[in-house]
Amino acid sequence: MALRTGPGSPGPGAAARLVVVGTACVLLAACSPPAPPQVPAPAPSTESAGPTTVEPTADPWADVSDFVPGLVTWDSALPEQSVEGDPVEISLGEGEDPVGSFRRTNVGLSFEASDLADERWEPGTSSLTPLIAALNQPSLRFGGNAVDRRVWWTSSDESAPDWAEFTIGPDDLDRIARFAEATDASVTLVLPLGHFDPERAADMAAHAERALGDRLVAVAFGNEPNGFHHQSQLDLALRDEGWDAEAWVGEAEDYGQAVHDRVPELAVDGPGAYDAPWWRAFGEAEIENKVALSQHWYPLWSCPDRSGETEERAEPEVENLTSQWLHERAETVFGQGKDTADNYDLPLWIEETGPTSCPGTNDSSRTHAQTLWTADFVMIGAAVGAQRMNHHSSLAACRGGAPMSMVCGMGAVPNESPRVIAQSNYLALLMLSQVGTGELVEISSSDPEVRAYAVAGEGYTDIVLVDTGEPGTDRAMDLSVDADRLHGISTLTAESLEATNEGRLRLLSEADAVPDSLPRGSVTLLRFSDE
Template sequence: MDVDVSTDPASTALSADNIGISFEATDLTDPRWDPDAGNLDEVLAKLGSPGLRFGGNQLDRGMFWTSSGEQPPAGRVAVTPEDLNRVARTVEKVDASVTLGIPLGDYDPERGADMVAHAKQAFGPHLLAVSIGNEPNGFTADHREGLKIRDTAEWDEDAYLTQVEAYRTAIEQRVGDDVSLVGPGAAEGSWMTAFLDAGFDETVALSQHWYATYECTSDVVPGRGPEWENLVNPLAHDSAERLLSIGLDKATAADIPLWVEETGPTSCPGTNDTSRTHASALWTVDYVLHAAEMGVERMNMHSMLGACKGGAPMSVVCSAEGTGEDGDGEVLTQPNFQGLRLAEIGVGGTFHDVAVSGSDAYAYAVRTEGSYIVTIVNNADAAQYGSREVTVTVPEGFTAERAAQIHAPSNAAQSETGYRELAEFADSGSGVKTAEDGRLVIDIAPSTATTIEFVHA
């Protein structure tokens, strides 16, 4: 297998905002956002200065904002200024950027404006933008109990924009016109077009949502059902490129960036065959780097602070104690979190084109100050295949010195993803056959993603 890195830079880059996590809005109430109350801040710090986003289905269906101590309606979780201030302590500690959803499910522009005012005060310059509602295209969905919050006959793109306009007016009256807006937070192109055509002056980005597997009752391989094999099948890689290109084309035409504010390996609820698999980690590395190389400027992997036992299958973190959505205790990382860690190594770099010969593999390269960072995702399954010899060629003057890797016994392995920190190649056992100016020959194991640092001589 050959990996050839071009000398010519692309027009895209990998930033800290590409390494992000999305949480349900009700997670804002979790006491562990206080750095003194748990290890959540330490976990997030492993991703550098990640992007954080709060939204999800609970934003419009389960959350109730109040700054006056009101009791929430039955079945709702009250979020208060104290909650935002607690989250802000971790945000400040890890230097995270924040996008915040404002509830639209219960139409109340003044209440929404009040939340924006308190968010602006709590997060300060860390608050990039607010989003009014989450996935408005799904407000009429009824395939799961509790999803439907608008009548089909009364809800479409125009009705959504009318309500957004009322929120915009209330926000401007409350805090002025310096709060940025991102939207519509939808997967459907017509909703993205309508949002852009509205021409809201404070819009700083177009937001798109996408999940790799979403046909929750399907077990077809290759396909879009929640089977681990589908995450490492070329269909997932190619589908991401096709769907994200829709948002990128629209954003480019509007001269604004595309943010993928909610995404992940599966949108299906409950534990499924993608849960905690090494395949989800390999998919994460490839997807994050692929999207950033295409031009996506911000990405947030949807997650929750619920329990590892019975919690959301796509989440990059979960809680050691509890069951389902009720999590407590130590925050643990999942295999796809290790994929984010590996992708983060190249933050700050500009992409260079890469030519790859060989199957079941993808490669990416970024140029940072003084180095090339090359990542090779080897989707060949360790349960069936052995190592492959890879020749990596980079521009002259750079020599391979260090590497990091995620690995597991197989792509199907659950909760067995290991992470090897960036370190110099060992004298033996590293797989290196030749390391010379502009060229590395190395045996790379199957079921791995490997990041190699080529340093300027």
Template sequence: MAAGTAALLLAAAGISVPLLLEDPAAPAPVQPETIAVETPLPPEPVFSYYTQIGPPEGSPLTSVEPLALTVGAAKTGTSLPAGLVGLSLEATDLADPAMSGDNPEMVQSLTGLGKPLLRFGGNAVDRRFFWTSAGEPVPSNLKGDKAHPVRAVAPADLERVNTLLEATDAAINLTVDLGHYDPARAADMAAHASRIFGDRLAGITVGNEPNGYPSNGLRDSGWTMEDYLTELKAYAQAIYEVAPDVKIVGPGVYSEAWWEPFAKVDLPQQKVFSFHHYPLSSCDGKSDANGEPILANLMSQNVHDHADYYRGEALKPASAAGLETWITETGVSACPGSNETTKTHASALWAADYAISGAQLGVSRLSFHSSLITCRGGPPMSAICSGGEYLQPNGAVEERANYFGLSMIAEMQPGEFLAAEETGGGLSHSYAVRHADGSISVVLVNANNPETDAQMNVSLVLPGRPLTAAMSQLTGSSYTSEDSTMIDGQLTEAVPVSERLTLPGFAYGSATQEFVLTAGTVTVLNFTFQD
């Protein structure tokens, strides 16, 4: 109570006191400091800690600059969606009996990719694929070979594929033949697909990489992007008349000049913007040394930064038109045959980083190009392939290293990306996602060399006090190792968060966590917090 006020009260009570006046120049009385009281944490439970694989014995152990990572509470505005990771297959694979819910091998492999989008297209759709609902003979002008035969696809094939979608909770994106102009046949396929797949039909693409038609013989050299748009409109109208709720996904090209015209073209149905991207496709290295598919390029900061830039540029016309963005065909390289990046642990590190960095940029679907041809003699960059001798599949489905990299990201729950600041870490990339239950996942892609680089010290600051810290980790003995990439020590997809062990050195209730990570790993940490 102020002194002047106290004196007046005493005088009113009949007590004679001198009148004390407040000095206006006197400093304001000091208020008691308010001290924030943290909510007490529940008792610390007994944890079972993850056993992380260490560096190989005898390695030079080159030191890696420590990683300082601060995860904030602010959101970036982008999300990790359900069904981010999918596979791209040839349109002729629709006729393969392996694509069935009765095939436990295929069901298991696709389930390891979350709720994937299966995209059917590729070079086959305009060359070796024939849709028929009336049983017509395959046209003689379609040409294939022993490894890539011409195949007819009928409604019964779609019915079989739908059993696989139901068994794996997957979606499907079909591509119709534009190489042989026939809007009515495409509309017939769309009508049957809409009836059979229902809501699982995510969209239909008209043609595969039409920007390449003038150079690959599917159109004459004078065929232009304007011609494509004219033909696209005819296809879209025919499809709309029989399946108005089915979206058109496109243009599905590798030419930037085609992006904005598709984003702006007026079609009667909804659209999804899509493009293809293979970062290391300078096959001989002469046109672009940084784009040659060699390990030195794959394991570089440049390939990460360039991929972010290219995808960011693709997102601009899509965002301006209010369109969702998919990468419907991707992989390390579009160059044919093997190279030093294929089937390697390095490709697993790249695949995991490419998938989650794409989502953080704003891409909502990524389909990694694969093949059902036998692993032996088949496309070496395929994430999955069939067991057995060359072109003699035995029913088994095998997963390559890049599959496991994709599975690490596909197994994560949806959520919103959080802003994060990082320094140090050498060749590493970090991401943070807040999930609907309030937990936060932190993904650390430690792409430093597992043969030569020491473990990386990590200082992680979280926007809260964690009660648990579940850990899953992808490992490999070297960049070049094949068929040895593992998740939690096994050749299988990651287990659910509830079944994972605890981060070694976890500091219960501390916003700052200090730990080490082995080089050549992808680590997913999931933290829960007190409400």
């Protein structure tokens, strides 16, 4: 594997030549590593923050070690791997020029609005607090199908209607505000639209703004309104067959006016939909304080047990999660969202996503392949220009709960146990929470199975390599480096793509702890100093 700086490489170290020869990385220009960056804690804002140099500290990681299976901080080398076949060339300063930046909010979680009623959001009462805090100023979003179908908001203790399964009130928003403060998270909130009631939604928005303050970056009107009447999911229907983007705009503008009357400065994102006509409808809608176009996408949408159109490449299978087709498809779909957002001078937010929209457990659930997909997906979104990305999750029980969730509860019912634990895909977010913020820069890989990304920070460059090959085969990456320039390394591995909740994450360590080998089927973070 050869890694070289070239034309367009960032930072004062651009003249240095980094070479990985036959998968051995050698630094030919020595210089001193930078001091570890300090960790500022800026208040979240509705403005799109530009690149900064925010770095994680090791403190939160110690707090989560009991709740994250596979989290390790060893200093010893990984087992040696057999190294065969042609080397892979990674060239910094070559390839396509990304348009995006890596922000803290590119690491985030989405939850059902019904989860707001869960008492485990109270800071310090469950392991949920350290799990979210360890993600280093993440994005949080509350919405999902529940917000329009099962959640009732009241600030005056009214009796809930028969259709409501969860009642949310000011105390719940106060609790999530304390949680956001304790974990240094920013929040977006979906207001219920399924049962049309603009004044009730405006009341919820007013209480949310009072509780969360600047940590509430935006509200949205309804979750996936394009699914309020969709032929493939009539069981979720909330409107009749005449429902379309134009009808939604009429209702959203009524909501926008009601919210603006109560909370004049509150920002709005939307449409929270997975169809382009609805994105354009939001862009053209007369709604005050629009701050972002929000896109949803679950790429493995073809469910074997559903009738209608199918696509073999989009079924929830391990081999599909790591396929080159899915990688390229993500670049295309996110690019379409970014182009639409640009047309309306709005940033792009991926407010809800996950590997598959198919219900229940399947062959891809909680696998290492899903972990690799998560890391690649986040970096694709950042490279395309998405400024927030939230992976849909749930506080439901681990046994029988949402199989794609980043976290799950150990109790059989909500609030039964304070113990919330991480799933395999959480390890990908924890790994990426170590990446410094900054502009993504040109980098290329000679092997499509090794996806390469580079983030230019202030005084360093972080390189993220996502190798989607089968672990234990013939392309382990033997690594030897000059520690004067390689400042740190982190690796995420497993024994196979099918391994379930068996990932091993080695957190960012100094260069003298570089492992002897890096197997295929891994995510690697290499931090190079520029001085």
